[in-house]
Amino acid sequence: MPYENIIVETRGQVGLITLNRPKALNALCAALIKELGQALDAFEADGEIGAVVLTGSEKAFAAGADIKEMQSKTYMDAYLADFITNGWERITTCRKPIIAAVAGYALGGGCEVSMMCDFILAADNAKFGQPEITIGTIPGAGGTQRLTRAVGKAKAMEMCLTGRMMDAAEAERAGLVSRVIPAADLLDEALKVADRIASMSRPVVMLAKESVNAAFETTLTQGIKFERRLFHSTFACEDQKEGMAAFAEKRSPVFKNR
Numbered sequence: 509m510p511y512e513n514i515i516v517e518t519r520g521q522v523g524l525i526t527l528n529r530p531k532a533l534n535a536l537c538a539a540l541i542k543e544l545g546q547a548l549d550a551f552e553a554d555g556e557i558g559a560v561v562l563t564g565s566e567k568a569f570a571a572g573a574d575i576k577e578m579q580s581k582t583y584m585d586a587y588l589a590d591f592i593t594n595g596w597e598r599i600t601t602c603r604k605p606i607i608a609a610v611a612g613y614a615l616g617g618g619c620e621v622s623m624m625c626d627f628i629l630a631a632d633n634a635k636f637g638q639p640e641i642t643i644g645t646i647p648g649a650g651g652t653q654r655l656t657r658a659v660g661k662a663k664a665m666e667m668c669l670t671g672r673m674m675d676a677a678e679a680e681r682a683g684l685v686s687r688v689i690p691a692a693d694l695l696d697e698a699l700k701v702a703d704r705i706a707s708m709s710r711p712v713v714m715l716a717k718e719s720v721n722a723a724f725e726t727t728l729t730q731g732i733k734f735e736r737r738l739f740h741s742t743f744a745c746e747d748q749k750e751g752m753a754a755f756a757e758k759r760s761p762v763f764k765n766r
């Protein structure tokens with residue numbers, strides 16, 4: 509499938525999507541979002557792929573939704589097209605793990621897309637922010653919600669009300685990113701982490717992802733019950749038998765993704 513705004517590759521069992529609008533700092537125009545959804549559909553359907561890495565350039569993961577494209581939208585345009593929900597949330601419905609490998613700017617919709625992924629690996633030059641307030645609007649792709657859950661009210665409120673950016677070190681301290689990596693090593697490290705995930709049992713990885721995500725939608729008691737049910741269900745997987753047998757026999761497991 510020809511893509512104009514992203515580059516789509518496979519690296520073994522890992523799907524790699526690179527946002528590719530360098531002249532606009534990977535601003536997230538509608539065409540890019542549509543292509544991103546198509547690429548995720550393809551990776552989701554590909555039985556060889558066990559994890560996905562989403563990245564941008566060294567200067568920008570993405571500098572937000574495309575301001576020039578949306579500046580003249582009316583309320584009715586936005587409402588009728590369900591602007592932002594439409595297409596963007598495909599990332600959150602992907603059942604395979606997606607790692608955001610973020611270098612440079614992750615602003616507005618760029619920050620929001622990174623937070624829709626399962627976790628963020630940040631280059632040491634990464635900058636996260638929700639600067640929508642500076643252009644007369646507010647985050648519309650989950651920024652006020654996901655950022656608040658990730659870093660707490662004080663930092664999220666300050667960032668959304670002032671547009672202040674957070675650098676990689678602060679983002680790591682605040683729990684927004686899982687790790688900070690030298691920019692030159694970011695992609696290799698993200699691919700290595702994705703490859704490790706892809707080497708695990710695919711259904712069990714999906715169960716783990718589903719269970720962690722449930723923590724954001726439920727009470728602790730309900731969440732623990734849900735986890736227990738999923739945990740029990742792993743005992744119906746051939747891969748649980750193989751994984752535990754391999755441990756007992758001091759050998760590497762050979763998962764069949766069953």
Ligand SMILES: CC(C)=CC(=O)SCCNC(=O)CCNC(=O)[C@H](O)C(C)(C)COP(=O)(O)OP(=O)(O)OC[C@H]1O[C@@H](n2cnc3c(N)ncnc32)[C@H](O)[C@@H]1OP(=O)(O)O
Pocket residue numbers: 531532533535536571572573574575576577592613615616617618620639640643646647648649
């Ligand atoms: C999801 C929702 C609901 C909302 C949003 O995401 S709103 C957008 C939030 N993001 C922003 O407000 C950031 C806008 N960009 C910037 O502030 C700056 O570009 C920068 C700080 C990220 C980088 O500044 P720098 O001086 O290094 O680069 P520029 O000359 O400003 O940009 C280069 C080139 O890219 C175009 N650009 C950058 N960001 C966007 C964007 N979000 N939408 C459209 N175009 C963007 C910028 O206009 C310039 O292109 P031209 O030289 O052709 O104008």
